[in-house]
Amino acid sequence: MINLDRILGLVLLTLAVAYGWGAFNFPVAFAGPESVGPATFPKILAFIVGACSLYMLVKPDSLEEGEGFEYKALPELLLVLAVLVLYVFMMEPLGFVLSTAIMVAVLCWRMGVKPLYAGVTGIVSSTLVFLLFHFGLALPLPIGPWEV
Structure with a gap:
């Protein structure tokens, strides 16, 4: 049986990578690259979603008989x-x-x-x-x- 957590983890990891890739293409902040700018929060969010999705891939919830979607x-x-x-x-x-x-x-x-x-x-x-x-x-x- 395919674990739905692993499927969701893979989908979220793909989205996190695409989202993070897009964030790195944002323009540099007015005060310089090390300041808070439009790309800061998308990068942080992409990292958090990526880390959580990796956890879901590595250690999904175990399903008891009869559990699921x-x-x-x-x-x-x-x-x-x-x-x-x-x-x-x-x-x-x-x-x-x-x-x-x-x-x-x-x-x-x-x-x-x-x-x-x-x-x-x-x-x-x-x-x-x-x-x-x-x-x-x-x-x-x-x-x-x-x-x-």
């Missing part, structure tokens, strides 16, 4: 995929804070969090990440309709 989870997985795709397309028109708050709130709600707490989590987390990127790292994020 459950098709009843497919609608939830498709909903997550749809939310993430919509998030990408809504980033520019709505801005980072609003689109991220909606995405986090919907995903938290689908994981069983009460809607009010999911909304608060989305708003607080997106605002904190925006402030970190904007003021702490001086990296611009889309502001959306509030842009002047």
Whole structure:
């Protein structure tokens, strides 16, 4: 029997390599190659995904008899995929804070969090990440309709 963890690990490793390769083709940061620029976070993310996928290839979860992929989870997985795709397309028109708050709130709600707490989590987390990127790292994020 083929272990689904190994298949997923191979797919994720391929994506991590392609993503990392693309990140190395980004333009050099304005302050120089050793400063934080547009390629920094994609490189870090590619490394993390690559390391996790290698772990999945080397040491996959052992399946007990009767365990495996459950098709009843497919609608939830498709909903997550749809939310993430919509998030990408809504980033520019709505801005980072609003689109991220909606995405986090919907995903938290689908994981069983009460809607009010999911909304608060989305708003607080997106605002904190925006402030970190904007003021702490001086990296611009889309502001959306509030842009002047």
